[in-house]
Amino acid sequence: MDMTVSARERNWIAQRLANDAPDILQIWQILWRRKWSILALVLIVMMVTALGTFVITPTYRATSTLLIEHKSANVVSIEQVYDPEGMGNEYLLTQFELLKSRALAERVVKKLNLTTHPEFDPRQQPEPLIDIGGLLASFSIGEAIPVILPEDLEEGVDPTEAKIFDEVTKTFMKRVSIAPLGKSQLVQLQVEMADPRMAAKAANAMANGFIEGQLDATMEMSMTATNWMNTRMLELRTKLKEAEDKLQAFREKENLVDIGGVSTINAAELSATSDRMIDARRQRAEAQSQYRQVESMRRGGWAKLATIPAVLGHPLIQQFKADEARARAKVDELSKRYGDRHPALEAARSDLKAASASLRGQVEQIVAGIERNYQLAVANENSLQASVDANKAQIQKISRKEFQIRELQREVEANRALYDTFMTRLKETAATSDLETANARVVDQSVVPTQPIKPQKSLIISMAGILALMAGIGLSLLLEMLNNTFKGAEEVEAKLNLPVLGILPLVKNKHRSQIASLFSSNEDKSFSESIRTIRTSLVLSGMSDPHRILVVTSSIPGEGKSTVAANLAYAFGQMEKVLLVDADLRRPTLAKNFKFPVGTPGLANLIAGTAKVDECIKTIEGIDMLCAGAVPPNPLELLSSERFTKLIEQLKDSYDRVIIDSPPIQAVSDATILAIHADAQIYVIKSESTSVPLARRGVGQLLQSNSPVTGVVLNQVDIKKAQKHGYHYGGYYDYYGYTNPQKTDAQTTQGSKA
Template sequence: MTSDNTQIIERNLVGQRQDDNDDDEIDLLKLWQTVWRRKWSIITLVLVVTMVTILGVLAITPIYRAAATLLIEEKAAKVVSIEQVYGLEGAGTEYLQTQFELLKSRALAERVVRQLNLTTHPEFDPRQQPEPLIDVSGVLAKLDFRKAMPFTMPGDLQSGLDTTEADIFDAVTIEFMERISIAPQGKSQLVKVQVDMADPYTAALAANALTNGFIETQLEATMEMSMTATNWMNSRLGELRTKLKSAEDRLQAFREKENLVDVDGVTTISAAELSLTGDRMIDARSQRAEAESQYRQVQSMRNGGWERLATIPAVLGHPLIQQFKAEQAKAQAKVEELSKRYGPGHPAMAAARSDLSAASGSLRGQVEQIVAGIERNYQLALANENSLQASFNSNKSKIQDISRKEFQLRELQREVDGNRALYDTFMTRLKETAATSDMDSANARVVDKAVVPNEPIKPKKSLIVAIAALLALFVGVGLTLLLDALSNTFKSTEAVEGRLNIPVFGILPMIKQGERSDMARLFTTDKDKSFSESIRTIRTGVVLSAIDHPHKVMVITSSIPGEGKSTVSVNLAFALGQMERVLLIDADLRRPTLAKSFDFPVGTPGLANLIAGNAKLEECIKTVDGIDMICAGTVPPNPLELLSSQRFAKAIEVLKGRYDRIIIDSPPTQAVSDAIVLSTLADSLIYVIKSDSTHIPLVEKGVGQLLQNNAPVKGIVLNQVDIKKAQKYGYSYGGYYDYYGYSSNKTA
């Protein structure tokens, strides 16, 4: 690998790391430049949207709002429990919210609609509405749509069919209710009743009619409910009196039947006895449990003889048992001591064994007595517990019997008390009906009547226009950034050098598509001054890139077909031919273009024939306008094998001795691998990129493949640049483009 290629690869790695770091950060300057390049498009969008919004706002009918102020007070009515029946008793938010809903009720709206005769008002009457652009009713009539509808159509659709007065009244009422709004004034009891209409005078009349109708409705409801409550309580009072008398009779009859005088005293005595018996029963149960535990131990060890019985804790802990066990142990010790000195038949041994047998017999007898005592204690404890349990159950049965009678007595007493309380309450409320002095009062009064409004509340024309313009601006900026993000192509030389870290030799302006011969001779014919100057700039970059060690063999390639590499090759060859001896070789053996561009005869021998040995070098070389050319020749079935052969390498070595510069037109890198093979014989490689067309990842992949195979990539040519579009969007190409040549071309 050469030192130049090593430096290029290192620059690419550094640039790649920088790009990765940049991807994690938002470049605000880049975003601003993107937006600034399309500023006129964004401004145009904002102006168009603003003008359309202005026209739309001017076509909207202005709406006026009339408001009347009400004071809603809380009061405790004195008319036959109206607080509970009608809901006047309450406080705070719940009460005010109830009044607000009453102000928006359908009944009140219908009252105002009838009072102001809004069914004939042009703003509400569907019969006076302007004709729609589409006659829906006519279409429905033709389709006989009404027969297929299982429901009644509301609103405007129904008005086009068999509209009745009831339907019109219903539609007007719904429309009027939608125009009513209630606005509480802070934490006070003041509330504004607002009506929105296109007719300001009618809006004021409707607001005042709503407030007056609300007050009148309150008074009417108060009077109606008080009369209804009085009539109902009069009839109810007789029923309550009868029920109270019946309850009292049942209570007295129960007392006489059960001979009840002082139920509470009897219950208290029985409860005390039951409690005392329960305490004794608890103690007896505890004693029985303890005796039973000892008894169970005795029963479990009775089969083991008296020795096992002596190990029971209740037996072992007895003082006499401990005394007899001590005597037995003493006699046993004496026997063991004498057995060491005397034989079994010695009189002292016989006396000691006799004492041991007597001690064991005494211990056994005492153990049996204690065991018998444990059994007797268990039997006594069990009998005592059963006796107390029977006594407890007897007392409990008596108390339950008394409790049942007490429960029935109290139930009858509660019934009497409830009927008496209800009777007294109704009697008190009935007497309150005499206090009708405040029947004509209401809980609301008008503070400010509605006046005819002078200015409409909507539409807010300035605000709507401002919001529309702002949204258009945001949409324009967003679309600009989105389109820029989606356009993943090279548009400027700065972008190319920033992503690839390879110098750009120059750019070529976009040329209208013409015949191949015209594209190939653009430099020599000099029809397009800007194109010619651009080729000269590229020529200068090529020459200066290796001024100390001129690159004789140059390969020109691209990523994909159609990027203009062949046009660049031919015109650059003509430009270099003005200074040097140049040979142009068409090495794209699959899709050759050189012979077609210069109208070489069919069958003209070329590179394929030269490598295959079917033609001599002089037969393959054609001279056109001062430069020599070798076309592709007969298209072979194995182009890559020919280009990889030693014959081709030897031919290049021979040609290097005859020419100052050899330019090879190579196939695209992403189509075939011919360019990689050709780069092994070249001193430099120029990569052609089609501006605003070839995707960046495709270019990066092609250049990366070349660099990985030690290809001497020296520079980039950005082809088919739309100069007008680039200048419009703010792209600058600096020294890569001859501005004066472009200007002279435009004026020519």
């Protein structure tokens, strides 16, 4: 049994989660039910908005069109002093910002004397009771016209003319807008004012003021450029004079006449000296070679020196060598012939010595000559080298002087060229008139507007209607979310996962005691048919195991469970022997509804044993009823006692069906005790009153106590209202019996049995 209950609870939770998902059809039904309230809200808001738009002061927009052209300044071609020409969009954007400048606004305010205009003068502004324009502007629907109010100025201080002029200028700037026309050079000047004629004048004044301002600025810049050029001319003239004086002073100081001729002569001398230097270097090299040979042979004596090619090749040396050779040959010959002391041999030896001495003397002379030639070659080379160095130094000195003088000449020429350029441009500026032309011209003059641009009444009213519609839809959905009650049988089945046995229509203008016996009186056909539908549902649900003990309960008091129990007793009483028991020992209603005498014993007396069954049971219109009796101090103990269990078994044997009116499940725990003895449990829910969480807790308590909850009765349903809201209950009661109250009781009974 516990597993069955747990499975049922799981299915219930799953069904709840599935039903919590948003349903577009359900949202549409909610909105459809409240369509008239939403439409009424929309109409009221639109009417109030329409009245409000008529209070707002209309605003007119005057427009003048300007053509802004590019224009080059001709003051100086290289360093331009004033250049209004930009590159592409930058230039146009600059002109647009100039159109929105404060200087232009002040020019227009002064020209049109707007400080005395009623629309701008704070001293003439009436204080509005309701700033509707400001309210609409806060919603970006209609932008309020900026005006100066007295409270905007300093309190306690009389506004000065300067203060008023400043505030008027700021206000006027807020009413001016610039609108470029596509990618062209055309731009529209737009002025918004409540006075259409003044708006047109202001637009034209702005266009003309912009052109005049450009002319004034151009002329001012031209005068500034002329003055600057005059000043610059004096400076350039002074610099030119200083450069010329410096050049002349340098020439006089260096005694320069023709630097070019001097440098040419020095270059020729340097070339000739260089050629001689080459020859001298070659001669020195040759002399140096011979000198080194002499030095290398000097240690070997004059005989070694005589073998040097430079000495040996000398003609005298060859002659002296030949003489020596002859003398030596003669000595050799005589030495063979004579003795050592022979006069002839001695004479020959004397000749040999004389020849050798001559040869030696000649060798020494030639060697000395080689040394002298080497020294002369070195001295000649050094002399020529000094001459070359002197020529180079002279040429370098001349080059330095030439560089200095050329630098001075360039400075003179540059100052003269700049001076001549400024002189030419100054004459052109004085002779031309291009600085007196403006870079803009008026294409279209502003005309007096005839139609206001705001407030846009149709747009404001439409937006108000749309906002009201959205607010109405949101409010309807919010109220629907806050109204967490059962409004239809579908919601009961979806949120509680229990079948709906039937619904009972709302009975108006009837007392509780009358409603308790309404089925018996058959005054309300729809109510009677609804009771029969509930009876049929209970009979069909108990075909295999009849529901002998029926317990009727609800979540809280006031949901109509007692009237449901009483009318079900009358309905079952037409076919069976039925006993209606009032088990609500705390707040009994059976005795009051059927006007039992005071002190009539009932259920509490039977359980306590102070009365007998025959004394307690009363028969009303063929139905046996057992009231609560004397209200006991311990009703829960009585219902939990063994005597109550035996009493239920005794009554079950005596009657075909026992219907027990139980206390509310959320009020006390008595209903949980009674549910133990029940074969079927009927849960009563009041339409559009019982909250969903409350009913869920009540049903959950019954399921936890293993009570067989058979189904739900949705009570006090306003059928007409529900049908207007999209709910249909044709399947829960005889719709034709409801719509045709003249149907006879026999027809009703026959239809019920069918």
